[in-house]
Amino acid sequence: MKCRKCGGTAVLELRRHNAAFCAPDFLDFFRNQVREAIRKYRMFEEDEHLLVAVSGGKDSLALWDVLIDEGYRTTGLYLDLGIFEYSVESRRKCETFAGGRNVPLIVASVSEEVGAPVPIIKDVTRRPPCSGCGLSKRYLMNRVALDHGLGVVATGHNLDDEAATLFGSITHWRTEALARQSPALPSTHAKLVRRVKPLYRLSERETAAYAFLRRIDYIVEECPFAKGATSIAHKEILSRMEEVSPGAKHNFLFGFLDKARAAFERAEAVELRECVRCGQVTTGTVCAFCKLADQVKRRT
Amino acid sequence: MKVILRNPRREVEMAGGRRVKEVLRELDILPETVLVIRGDELITPDQVVRDADTIELRPVMSGGSSPPNGPASRARVE
Numbered sequence: 001m002k003c004r005k006c007g008g009t010a011v012l013e014l015r016r017h018n019a020a021f022c023a024p025d026f027l028d029f030f031r032n033q034v035r036e037a038i039r040k041y042r043m044f045e046e047d048e049h050l051l052v053a054v055s056g057g058k059d060s061l062a063l064w065d066v067l068i069d070e071g072y073r074t075t076g077l078y079l080d081l082g083i084f085e086y087s088v089e090s091r092r093k094c095e096t097f098a099g100g101r102n103v104p105l106i107v108a109s110v111s112e113e114v115g116a117p118v119p120i121i122k123d124v125t126r127r128p129p130c131s132g133c134g135l136s137k138r139y140l141m142n143r144v145a146l147d148h149g150l151g152v153v154a155t156g157h158n159l160d161d162e163a164a165t166l167f168g169s170i171t172h173w174r175t176e177a178l179a180r181q182s183p184a185l186p187s188t189h190a191k192l193v194r195r196v197k198p199l200y201r202l203s204e205r206e207t208a209a210y211a212f213l214r215r216i217d218y219i220v221e222e223c224p225f226a227k228g229a230t231s232i233a234h235k236e237i238l239s240r241m242e243e244v245s246p247g248a249k250h251n252f253l254f255g256f257l258d259k260a261r262a263a264f265e266r267a268e269a270v271e272l273r274e275c276v277r278c279g280q281v282t283t284g285t286v287c288a289f290c291k292l293a294d295q296v297k298r299r300t
Numbered sequence: 301m302k303v304i305l306r307n308p309r310r311e312v313e314m315a316g317g318r319r320v321k322e323v324l325r326e327l328d329i330l331p332e333t334v335l336v337i338r339g340d341e342l343i344t345p346d347q348v349v350r351d352a353d354t355i356e357l358r359p360v361m362s363g364g365s366s367p368p369n370g371p372a373s374r375a376r377v378e
Contacts, residue, residue: 001344011342020344057362160361208335208360209342222307222362231363239332239361 012209015246023213030210033201034066041184043196044152049073051150051193053141054097054105056090058211058218059156061097063199065214067154068101076105077144077153079137082117083223090219097216108144110136114289115296118225124299125292129225132292139289143280145193157197160204163253164234179268182261189272189281203249204235301349303327304356316351323349324357333361 001010003022010020014029021029037043044050052067054060054076067074078094081087091107098105111117114136116124121132141153162181169177183200187193199207211218226232241248274280275287282288301316303323314323320336320343336343337356349355 001346010344013344023342058360059362161363164363203332204360204362205332205335208358212335212337212342212358220306220358222359226363229363232361235361235363236330236333239330242332243330 011213012206014206016203016242016250018246026209027213030202030206031066031070034063034198035070037183037198037201038196041182041196043154043184043198044072044194046072048152049075049150051141051145051148051153052076053137053153053155054078054094055156056093056219057156058216058220059158059161059199059204059207061093061156061216061218062207062211062214063154063156064097064103065101065211065216067198068103074103075148075150076103077141078105078107079140080107080109080111081133081136082109082111083119083225086219086221086223087117089221093217093219106144106148108140110140113140114293116300120300121292121296122225124296128229130229133225135288135292139280139287141195142191142193146191150193151187152194152196154196154198156199156207158199158202158204158207159250159253160235160238161231162197162200163238163249164231166253166256167234167238168230175264176268176270178256178261178264180265182257191274191279192272192281200253201250301351302354304354306356307359316349316353318349319345320347320349320355321345323355327357329357334359 001013001020002008003010003025004019005025006022008022011023012026013020050067050072052060052064052074054064056078064074064076076094076098078091080091094105114121118129118133122129125132145151145153166181169181183197185195238249270283272281272283275282275290277286277290280287280289301314303312303314305312312327314326321331324331331345335358337358338349338353343355
């Protein structure tokens with residue numbers, strides 16, 4: 001198989017682009033896709049200081065790597081979820097990456113902020129672990145950004161993540177989620193920072209290939225709580241679809257973003273207030289994060 | 301050939317002299333869900349894997365979080 005650009009030996013086939021690339025040309029392709037994502041959604045300015053949420057996995061470290069190389073000023077944020085050896089190892093990957101690239105890394109602990117690590121939160125709430133985990137991460141990303149005077153958080157969500165989320169939202173007709181799904185979410189309140197996903201145009205396999213070719217040391221093992229997760233099942237469904245119809249995933253996601261999302265957004269208007277306890281943004285009186293922390297406190 | 305699989309890590313012995321795409325088909329692994337690694341390089345589906353080769357099929361799919369329920373959780377930042 002030959003590289004579409006230079007004719008050399010290809011290392012990766014991208015059927016959805018009817019192409020194959022050698023390593024250097026694939027890295028160029030990858031960076032160009034990130035540039036296009038940033039440009040199309042005006043994600044941030046060249047001189048803006050970005051908070052990059054990193055987990056130690058391939059996507060977030062690949063994102064951080066590209067942003068550093070593109071010359072952006074970045075600070076990483078690692079959220080220690082307290083998930084046994086997985087968290088110990090993933091934190092180490094982030095610290096090693098940050099040290100090697102000489103970039104700052106903030107570490108925040110869910111255990112300290114919520115009152116318990118994710119495995120205990122799971123037991124206390126009797127809900128899937130991803131529920132308390134996701135809630136805590138979103139809250140803390142926003143709050144840490146505010147605490148440090150940063151106006152935007154970048155996460156490593158990729159095309160497969162976004163397509164799977166979209167698929168789940170449609171099959172369950174979660175219209176509020178459909179209204180909010182975007183590669184770039186603006187700040188709609190003084191205490192809400194922008195959230196952007198510069199990798200949204202790139203598939204999970206492409207991000208993995210980037211991380212591999214750049215010799216980024218990321219955690220390959222999955223979160224122990226991810227087993228059987230619905231999102232993974234949805235990704236498998238979409239991957240089967242992609243197998244028979246290359247390009248189906250990006251047509252699905254990009255088509256939604258270009259043609260359908262606006263209609264859902266118009267239909268779902270929400271009033272935002274500040275939590276009476278912590279001052280962060282909520283639609284209620286006390287935010288879900290404070291309620292979670294209360295629940296943990298009562299039961300531990 | 302030796303095929304290394306991950307999550308959990310295990311090894312499978314298979315006859316060599318076959319293309320990567322055939323190996324994936326036989327193991328019922330979707331190409332979109334793995335990186336195919338031989339040594340320290342990525343290889344494409346048309347590449348032939350020989351008897352003496354060792355390849356790793358590294359899974360790329362991660363997951364576990366679904367969008368939050370309820371209104372405005374975009375900031376479950378709430």
